Amino acid sequence: MLRIILFLIVQALLAEAAHALCQLAPDSASPQTLTIAAQTIIIRADAPGDTTTPIASYDSSATAGTIRYINCSQGNVHGKDVTYLTGQDTSTKIYPTRLPGIGIKIKDYNGFAMSDLPSSGTIAEFGSAAFASGSFFRIEFYKTKETLTLTQATGDELLPGGDLAYSYINSKDVAYYAKKLNTGVFKIISTPVCSTDNARTIDFGTVTPAIMKAGGVERNLDFSLSCKTDYGSWSAIAGIITTTPSSNGKYIKVTDAAKNSDALGIEIYDSTNRLLTVDGSTTEQSAATVSNASVQFNWKAKLIDTLTRNARPQNGQFTARAEIVIQIK
Numbered sequence: 001m002l003r004i005i006l007f008l009i010v011q012a013l014l015a016e017a018a019h020a021l022c023q024l025a026p027d028s029a030s031p032q033t034l035t036i037a038a039q040t041i042i043i044r045a046d047a048p049g050d051t052t053t054p055i056a057s058y059d060s061s062a063t064a065g066t067i068r069y070i071n072c073s074q075g076n077v078h079g080k081d082v083t084y085l086t087g088q089d090t091s092t093k094i095y096p097t098r099l100p101g102i103g104i105k106i107k108d109y110n111g112f113a114m115s116d117l118p119s120s121g122t123i124a125e126f127g128s129a130a131f132a133s134g135s136f137f138r139i140e141f142y143k144t145k146e147t148l149t150l151t152q153a154t155g156d157e158l159l160p161g162g163d164l165a166y167s168y169i170n171s172k173d174v175a176y177y178a179k180k181l182n183t184g185v186f187k188i189i190s191t192p193v194c195s196t197d198n199a200r201t202i203d204f205g206t207v208t209p210a211i212m213k214a215g216g217v218e219r220n221l222d223f224s225l226s227c228k229t230d231y232g233s234w235s236a237i238a239g240i241i242t243t244t245p246s247s248n249g250k251y252i253k254v255t256d257a258a259k260n261s262d263a264l265g266i267e268i269y270d271s272t273n274r275l276l277t278v279d280g281s282t283t284e285q286s287a288a289t290v291s292n293a294s295v296q297f298n299w300k301a302k303l304i305d306t307l308t309r310n311a312r313p314q315n316g317q318f319t320a321r322a323e324i325v326i327q328i329k
Contacts, residue, residue: 021170022069022076022129029065031178033163034137036060038184040155045228045291046193047143051092051103054140060181067131067178069169072123079120080108080167083174093117094142097158101145102188104158106165106181107138114138117165120172129169137165137181141188147291148190148230155187192234192328196225204303212264217303221268226294227328235329236295239283240268240276242322249277251304257316264313265306266320271298280325 024030041056085095085104093116094103106117111132123129141158150156166180174180204217211217227234244253244261251265268276270284276299286295307313 020071020073022072025068025070028068029063029133031067032063033180033182034060034063036139036181036183038161039186041141041186041188043143043188043190044193045190045230049143049146051094051142051144055143056141058139060137062134062136063131063179064133066133068128069130070128072127072129074123074125076123076170077120077172078123078129078169079118079172080165081118081172082106082165083163094144099148099156099158099188101143101148102158103142103144105140105142107140108167109136109138111135131167131178135179149232150190150230155189157185157187159183159186161185190230192227192229194225194227194328196326197223202301207303212305216305219301221299221301222297223324224294224296225326226292229291233288233290235286235288237283237285237327237329238297239280239325240278240322241280241325242278244320245278246306249279249281250275251306252278252320252322254303254318254320256313256318260313263305263307264318265304267302267304269300269302278322
């Protein structure tokens with residue numbers, strides 16, 4: 001009976017020695033938390049879905065000093081993993097974020113090579129293990145769908161912030177980290193992509209004093225545009241500006257053949273026949289429309305007599321220039 005008890009005690013002691021944990025070396029740097037600050041990613045609405053080229057990439061701070069463990073036993077585990085991400089596509093190593101259509105890949109640089117998370121292994125023989133000085137984490141974001149569904153103008157959240165990934169020794173539990181990654185909140189904003197008509201040239205034809213005295217000459221100034229957006233719908237706000245405005249901002253000065261600009265002007269009227277100021281301070285907004293649909297503005301340009309001196313405009317060609325400025329909401 002005494003022999004049996006002694007034998008069991010010896011076996012228990014041997015088992016304890018076989019699974020001894022790696023110990024932080026006396027001259028080792030301490031386990032470290034590496035960081036990436038909060039970021040807002042800006043992406044074009046027409047960016048393609050692509051699981052090979054990231055839309056954004058960020059590196060963490062790097063470890064200061066080598067983190068070294070000694071007295072490691074054969075079979076002790078080591079590796080790297082994530083904290084709260086789930087649902088990884090194992091073929092691409094991409095995890096989904098909180099926003100469908102945007103994924104994240106996490107990489108670890110160990111001082112020698114870059115590798116994807118997660119991974120794990122065991123120590124092959126009794127000895128030591130080290131995490132090199134200057135190692136860091138990298139996160140890459142990917143657009144995995146052609147079209148996103150966004151709602152927040154200031155940015156839709158991708159990651160909430162906090163501890164995101166870690167390298168470990170002895171146990172997969174995050175409490176055994178040698179280095180871990182902490183991030184700020186990550187958001188994304190999409191910018192609409194629009195196509196519009198080419199530059200407009202308005203030909204007022206041949207103008208005579210009699211025509212101008214009768215009220216001037218009016219021409220259509222129609223234009224349209226279409227936009228792709230990730231926010232479901234969009235609208236356009238259009239105004240007009242010129243480098244040659246009248247003193248009251250109500251018309252564009254026209255330069256005649258003698259380089260004078262005090263006899264003729266061009267007024268711009270919006271789709272409701274409202275006079276627009278040519279400094280951009282008054283605008284027209286279209287109704288909201290869906291992504292990839294077009295909106296139409298039916299403006300008019302009116303050539304008017306603005307004579308402020310005795311002489312009439314010089315015969316010959318006259319010119320004026322202005323820009324239509326469009327904002328997308």
